[in-house]
Amino acid sequence: MRFAIPIVLMLGVLALLGFGLTHDPREVPSPLIGKPAPAFALPGLGGTPPQLANADLKGRPVLVNFFASWCAGCRVEHPVLMQLAKEGIEIIGIDYKDTDADGAQWLQRHGNPYRVVAADLQGAAGLDWGVYGVPETYVLAADGTILFKQIGPVTEQVWREKMAPLMAGAKS
Amino acid sequence: MTKRQQRMMAVGALVLGIGAAAALGFTAFQKNMMYFQTPSDLIAGKASAGAKVRLGGLVEKGSVTRGDGLTVKFRMADCTNVVNVRYDGILPDLFREGQGIVATGRLAEDGAFVADEVLAKHDENYMPPDLADSLKTDAGHSCAPFKSAMQSAKQTEQ
Amino acid sequence: MFAELGHFALILALAASLLQVLVPAYGLVTRNGRALGVASSAAQAQFFLMLTAYLCLTYCFIDKDFSVAYVAANSHSALPLMYRISAVWGAHEGSFLLWGLMLSGWTLAVSIFNRRLPQDLAATVLAVLGFISMGFLLFMLITSNPFERIFPVPLEGQDLNPLLQDPGLIIHPPTLYMGYVGLSVAFAFAVAALITGKLDSAWVRWTRPWTTAAWAFLTMGITLGSWWAYNELGWGGWWFWDPVENASFMPWLAATALIHSLAVTEKRGLLKSWTVLLAILCFALSLLGTFLTRSGVIVSVHAFASDPARGVFILSFLALVVGGALTLYAWRAPKLASEGELKLFSREGLLLLNNVFLVTACFGVLLGTLYPLVIDAFGLGKISVGPPYFNAIFFPLMAPLFVLLGLGVFTPWKRGNLRDGLRRLRVPALFALVAAIAMPFALQGKSSLVIAAGVWLALWTLATAPIELIKRIRAKPTFAAGLLSVPSSTWGMTLAHTGLGMWMLGVVCVTGYGIERDVRLGAGQEAELSGFVFGFEGVKESKGPNFVSDLGTVVVERNGSAISTLEPEKRLYPSQGSVMTETGVDVGPFRDLYVALGEPIDKANIGGDWSLRLYYKPMIRFVWLGGVLMFIGGLCSMMDRRYRLARAPATQRSTGHAEVLA
Numbered sequence: 001m002r003f004a005i006p007i008v009l010m011l012g013v014l015a016l017l018g019f020g021l022t023h024d025p026r027e028v029p030s031p032l033i034g035k036p037a038p039a040f041a042l043p044g045l046g047g048t049p050p051q052l053a054n055a056d057l058k059g060r061p062v063l064v065n066f067f068a069s070w071c072a073g074c075r076v077e078h079p080v081l082m083q084l085a086k087e088g089i090e091i092i093g094i095d096y097k098d099t100d101a102d103g104a105q106w107l108q109r110h111g112n113p114y115r116v117v118a119a120d121l122q123g124a125a126g127l128d129w130g131v132y133g134v135p136e137t138y139v140l141a142a143d144g145t146i147l148f149k150q151i152g153p154v155t156e157q158v159w160r161e162k163m164a165p166l167m168a169g170a171k172s
Numbered sequence: 173m174t175k176r177q178q179r180m181m182a183v184g185a186l187v188l189g190i191g192a193a194a195a196l197g198f199t200a201f202q203k204n205m206m207y208f209q210t211p212s213d214l215i216a217g218k219a220s221a222g223a224k225v226r227l228g229g230l231v232e233k234g235s236v237t238r239g240d241g242l243t244v245k246f247r248m249a250d251c252t253n254v255v256n257v258r259y260d261g262i263l264p265d266l267f268r269e270g271q272g273i274v275a276t277g278r279l280a281e282d283g284a285f286v287a288d289e290v291l292a293k294h295d296e297n298y299m300p301p302d303l304a305d306s307l308k309t310d311a312g313h314s315c316a317p318f319k320s321a322m323q324s325a326k327q328t329e330q
Numbered sequence: 331m332f333a334e335l336g337h338f339a340l341i342l343a344l345a346a347s348l349l350q351v352l353v354p355a356y357g358l359v360t361r362n363g364r365a366l367g368v369a370s371s372a373a374q375a376q377f378f379l380m381l382t383a384y385l386c387l388t389y390c391f392i393d394k395d396f397s398v399a400y401v402a403a404n405s406h407s408a409l410p411l412m413y414r415i416s417a418v419w420g421a422h423e424g425s426f427l428l429w430g431l432m433l434s435g436w437t438l439a440v441s442i443f444n445r446r447l448p449q450d451l452a453a454t455v456l457a458v459l460g461f462i463s464m465g466f467l468l469f470m471l472i473t474s475n476p477f478e479r480i481f482p483v484p485l486e487g488q489d490l491n492p493l494l495q496d497p498g499l500i501i502h503p504p505t506l507y508m509g510y511v512g513l514s515v516a517f518a519f520a521v522a523a524l525i526t527g528k529l530d531s532a533w534v535r536w537t538r539p540w541t542t543a544a545w546a547f548l549t550m551g552i553t554l555g556s557w558w559a560y561n562e563l564g565w566g567g568w569w570f571w572d573p574v575e576n577a578s579f580m581p582w583l584a585a586t587a588l589i590h591s592l593a594v595t596e597k598r599g600l601l602k603s604w605t606v607l608l609a610i611l612c613f614a615l616s617l618l619g620t621f622l623t624r625s626g627v628i629v630s631v632h633a634f635a636s637d638p639a640r641g642v643f644i645l646s647f648l649a650l651v652v653g654g655a656l657t658l659y660a661w662r663a664p665k666l667a668s669e670g671e672l673k674l675f676s677r678e679g680l681l682l683l684n685n686v687f688l689v690t691a692c693f694g695v696l697l698g699t700l701y702p703l704v705i706d707a708f709g710l711g712k713i714s715v716g717p718p719y720f721n722a723i724f725f726p727l728m729a730p731l732f733v734l735l736g737l738g739v740f741t742p743w744k745r746g747n748l749r750d751g752l753r754r755l756r757v758p759a760l761f762a763l764v765a766a767i768a769m770p771f772a773l774q775g776k777s778s779l780v781i782a783a784g785v786w787l788a789l790w791t792l793a794t795a796p797i798e799l800i801k802r803i804r805a806k807p808t809f810a811a812g813l814l815s816v817p818s819s820t821w822g823m824t825l826a827h828t829g830l831g832m833w834m835l836g837v838v839c840v841t842g843y844g845i846e847r848d849v850r851l852g853a854g855q856e857a858e859l860s861g862f863v864f865g866f867e868g869v870k871e872s873k874g875p876n877f878v879s880d881l882g883t884v885v886v887e888r889n890g891s892a893i894s895t896l897e898p899e900k901r902l903y904p905s906q907g908s909v910m911t912e913t914g915v916d917v918g919p920f921r922d923l924y925v926a927l928g929e930p931i932d933k934a935n936i937g938g939d940w941s942l943r944l945y946y947k948p949m950i951r952f953v954w955l956g957g958v959l960m961f962i963g964g965l966c967s968m969m970d971r972r973y974r975l976a977r978a979p980a981t982q983r984s985t986g987h988a989e990v991l992a
Contacts, residue, residue, distance in 0.1 A: 003603065003659060003660045003661075003663040003664055004660040006607060006610075006611075006656050006659060006660070007653065007656035007657055007659070007660050010614070010652060010653060010656055011653070013700070014645065014648070014649050014653070016700065016703065016704060017621065017645055017700075017703070018645060
């Protein structure tokens with residue numbers, strides 16, 4: 001019997017290591033999923049109208065994308081967003097902790113996939129939405145509830161597998 | 173000595189040794205464990221006063237000031253909060269504004285963090301994994317302190 | 331073209347390793363001698379295929395073929411040739427290839443030197459090694475292929491990590507891997523003993539030289555690593571209890587226990603199942619080290635780029651190989667009955683205690699290394715366990731070990747007389763005591779209880795180490811005849827124990843009397859450290875092959891006379907944008923003077939004030955000298971004549987496996 005002790009000990013250590021390996025602290029579920037999007041009212045980028053508030057997001061499924069000119073991941077996902085815009089998907093952009101000039105210049109250089117671009121220069125709205133970095137993208141249902149949140153760049157795969165079905169489902 | 177006795181003795185010696193080691197180990201753990209915290213953790217008061225912690229965060233752009241001798245002051249940020257750090261010593265090669273670092277030390281009474289060691293990791297992404305975890309970020313997803321980092325990178329490019 | 335050839339050779343090597351496992355296994359079951367014989371040929375074929383693959387990758391590096399992803403990531407057109415060759419093992423994929431090559435090299439050596447082994451034992455050993463090799467090759471081909479191409483082909487490589495551009499790092503990893511991989515031979519012998527059910531003193535004599543060789547290389551690898559860290563990291567330390575260092579240190583502790591328990595098993599036929607268990611443990615720990623460094627589970631200064639897929643693979647492999655071996659152990663070990671009795675106060679009894687302490691220390695280190703993982707797994711926060719923990723657990727366990735060492739070399743096998751032993755040990759003990767009190771005062775002018783205790787342990791070890799040697803020389807009528815009669819294993823033991831004493835002396839002095847100061851100096855200013863005056867003469871710019879550097883000049887004087895001029899450097903490698911500290915060290919047998927450049931206080935003005943680290947390191951050379959002596963000692967022991975004579979008649983086959991099959 002005592003000769004079996006080593007194997008038992010080893011299984012314990014292995015279980016621990018396996019757990020350490022699969023445990024990904026980065027996967028934090030957003031507490032807002034399934035809840036209505038937080039109330040907000042933001043000016044358009046560059047201080048110009050149109051204002052953007054909750055009411056503007058209702059009535060059809062939309063994507064809300066937090067981005068910034070200083071963010072490297074945003075440039076990664078940008079072509080994907082441009083493609084989606086071309087396909088007629090409605091994307092609302094929120095420029096997060098940025099300056100009006102930088103944000104506008106960035107959109108000019110890389111193209112503007114957004115129907116509306118709002119400016120959250122202090123990051124106050126972002127705080128309510130639970131944004132802790134950019135890019136982050138939310139899928140909103142027609143009634144304004146948050147269906148899904150993508151942390152980090154939207155890739156074609158993420159769009160195809162996770163977001164597109166939700167958008168299609170929310171429409172019907 | 174019979175076989176049984178000798179076996180008992182071997183087992184006894186082992187148990188004694190392991191026991192002593194365990195006792196040593198646990199007292200050593202009590203004293204020498206350091207929790208990894210972010211500036212937000214520190215401000216939320218998660219560190220008991222005077223306890224040694226490892227503080228991970230990004231060095232805020234433009235915050236580094238030199239004093240007499242080797243003293244240096246800077247601010248460390250995570251995605252939401254900022255802490256003042258004082259250090260008297262030599263900063264590592266990879267210490268740069270906008271870079272992720274880990275500082276070991278204690279929280280002083282005035283709310284500043286007094287570091288006795290500053291580490292910057294030799295890593296292709298310049299980001300210690302536990303720091304990346306705590307900032308919940310990676311190259312593709314960046315939070316506000318990166319703004320200063322990115323801008324400084326842009327300036328050097330130009 | 332060469333990359334494809336290398337890749338193809340790897341695939342063929344995988345096929346060869348499959349043959350090396352399956353055919354001998356079939357031969358064991360059917361008792362087919364010809365099938366057993368295939369193991370050797372397969373092992374030889376595998377070695378040549380691995381060598382081909384390795385040379386192909388080396389050629390890609392020499393040729394600066396940046397279309398190979400691994401070369402592009404770890405080389406640069408301005409990288410000197412020497413470093414282009416060593417860059418082959420500079421990162422994850424290539425170091426695995428080197429690992430695989432060494433494993434097949436050891437296997438080849440086993441197949442050549444063990445022709446006289448009972449055929450079934452030799453075949454089983456080779457099959458187990460083949461299985462390990464198969465796992466590594468699969469790992470390489472699936473998750474970390476060094477021959478992968480990239481498109482578009484980059485015009486320039488990303489350069490080798492500047493930390494690795496150092497002569498110490500050229501030889502450190504291969505030596506360490508030799509040790510790690512060598513432990514798999516001990517493991518294969520242990521598994522073969524479990525399978526064939528036969529563990530006699532002949533088996534031990536076949537196993538011992540392999541294990542000792544692996545241990546010696548591990549010792550040397552760790553020593554070189556420590557030396558490199560001292561020179562290259564610029565922190566003046568020689569050991570940091572970093573998880574990756576621990577990953578190499580844990581197998582070393584277990585292997586040290588193993589070479590001692592093998593001695594008991596050979597001489598007295600005792601501790602058989604324990605020896606087998608230790609051999610499995612050694613290999614498990616070396617796999618665990620691989621897992622820890624390459625999966626990204628643990629944070630460390632020199633962890634490889636992490637990838638969870640690799641972690642999953644290594645962990646599964648670990649579970650399969652070690653789990654299999656331990657299951658086999660649980661089933662078969664009860665049959666490995668030990669012969670004879672064990673007296674506590676006898677050499678074997680003391681060696682058992684030695685094992686207890688070493689294994690306990692090993693588990694202490696394991697606990698400290700894995701504890702952060704446990705805490706994280708249970709969501710209790712992120713912690714780190716610092717060097718004070720390891721020091722607190724390690725040194726108290728080592729102290730009794732050193733005392734036992736002196737007792738052990740004095741005590742005969744089977745039955746020692748405690749009173750007689752103590753009486754004869756009075757002289758070395760007293761000598762060490764007097765010297766331990768007097769020496770620190772004479773050399774440094776101050777001492778403490780801890781230092782005196784440490785010096786006593788070191789001197790005690792040094793004084794008792796040559797006892798066996800002296801005894802053997804005295805047994806012969808003349809000194810020359812005595813000297814010639816000493817077997818090389820005794821030389822080996824004496825050297826290794828002397829090395830351990832040297833190491834201890836170095837450790838005690840450098841921790842007790844080492845001084846370090848961080849200072850801010852402008853050109854022309856001075857700082858004083860332990861009687862040495864360090865005069866800083868400023869920094870000028872200079873250029874290397876693939877870096878630019880700020881070269882400082884520090885003149886060290888003592889009592890007005892110049893001792894040496896040190897040139898610490900701060901190098902910038904533009905291809906990686908990384909800065910490296912090259913230290914300036916004045917090496918002396920009894921002390922090092924060590925200067926590292928910190929940084930200019932005003933970044934824009936390198937002619938202004940700089941921060942500098944100044945160190946005075948007494949006896950630091952003894953730390954590595956000790957390691958080198960242990961290495962040489964290991965090699966001497968391995969060469970002992972009785973291992974070469976221990977050959978079984980070629981026709982004899984061990985009878986044990988019949989039982990398994992029955």
